Amino acid sequence: xxxxxxxxxxxxxxxxxxxxxxxxxxxxxxxxxxxxxxxxxxxxxxxxxxxxxxxxxxxxxxxxxxxxxxxxxxxxxxxxxxxxxxxxxxxxxxxxxxxxxxxxxxxxxxxxxxxxxxxxxxxxxxxxxxxxxxxxxxxxxxxxxxxxxxxxxxxxxxxxxxxxxxxxxxxxxxxxxxxxxxxxxxxxxxxxxxxxxxxxxxxxxxxxxxxxxxxxxxxxxxxxxxxxxxxxxxxxxxxxxxxxxxxxxxxxxxxxxxxxxxxxxxxxxxxxxxxxxxxxxxxxxxxxxxxxxxxxxxxxxxxxxxxxxxxxxxxxxxxxxxxxxxxxxxxxxxxxxxxxxxxxxxxxxxxxxxxxxxxxxxxxx
Numbered sequence: 001x002x003x004x005x006x007x008x009x010x011x012x013x014x015x016x017x018x019x020x021x022x023x024x025x026x027x028x029x030x031x032x033x034x035x036x037x038x039x040x041x042x043x044x045x046x047x048x049x050x051x052x053x054x055x056x057x058x059x060x061x062x063x064x065x066x067x068x069x070x071x072x073x074x075x076x077x078x079x080x081x082x083x084x085x086x087x088x089x090x091x092x093x094x095x096x097x098x099x100x101x102x103x104x105x106x107x108x109x110x111x112x113x114x115x116x117x118x119x120x121x122x123x124x125x126x127x128x129x130x131x132x133x134x135x136x137x138x139x140x141x142x143x144x145x146x147x148x149x150x151x152x153x154x155x156x157x158x159x160x161x162x163x164x165x166x167x168x169x170x171x172x173x174x175x176x177x178x179x180x181x182x183x184x185x186x187x188x189x190x191x192x193x194x195x196x197x198x199x200x201x202x203x204x205x206x207x208x209x210x211x212x213x214x215x216x217x218x219x220x221x222x223x224x225x226x227x228x229x230x231x232x233x234x235x236x237x238x239x240x241x242x243x244x245x246x247x248x249x250x251x252x253x254x255x256x257x258x259x260x261x262x263x264x265x266x267x268x269x270x271x272x273x274x275x276x277x278x279x280x281x282x283x284x285x286x287x288x289x290x291x292x293x294x295x296x297x298x299x300x301x302x303x304x305x306x307x308x309x310x311x312x313x314x315x316x317x318x319x320x321x322x323x324x325x326x327x328x329x330x331x332x333x334x335x336x337x338x339x340x341x342x343x344x345x346x347x348x349x350x351x352x353x354x355x356x357x358x359x360x361x362x363x364x365x
Contacts, residue, residue: 288316306340
């Protein structure tokens, strides 16, 4: 209720300005350990029905924060205190880049959605390294989302991804190969089968070298677009399985603009939020039908409630992530979703969230 009232004032301001103010507030929170601890105690849900072990990692709960919020890897300890089961930072590129011209972030309140064309704006890998070396490590797993610089040609994209992987390998609990953002020109071309195979082969080979050096295998996940055709999706997933990708994140933002009501719907960029809920769940269902539990899926897209998350799990997701839902429902969204999940599990007499994963993957909608 408090955030709902506050949101009216926040939504009257430029969304990127609000984001910067939020990041600065989180930096202050990180310096105030007593308040940070209070937030963690208030918003973290501990329940055996929600704990997950996948990707070789333990998750207190299955609700994570997607990449795109902590772009520079500078406030993940504060974000972990909001009760998220895991935090994904980035997208990080080898060199700093400013991203696309502003304005580039738009709210669609009538649709409970956002459109962004940020363009991987971030301070680069070296800045992230300084953060990882200086900030306290939360108990929640930290994922690192990797991209390429916009001026790196696609035939050299593997150089960017492997450079960042080498630099950051000691700090991430898992890594995400982001080739599905619609906001870097030509990036999605890397999902085409020949380019994808070349890229993933190089990344997995690099991971093997790093695994020997660091004595630990860090999972590599591929984040896919919701706009793939069924044939493209089959090719991407089969190639990922063949090469040894450890998990799939489904999905990134969409270029589709179906039945939107907000005036900002004509803006270019990736659409996220409620309109993406059903399309992303459909992709998760199709991916699960292909992989049949061989590797885990992280479900993303239009998750605002426990019921939304429940649909993702039944479609085949092992974990879920939110982003736009936090913009509309506030920082307590992880607790909200986890508590609602517990209610749904109780209603359905389910002992553990893992028992429903993929239970409706064979159904079409």
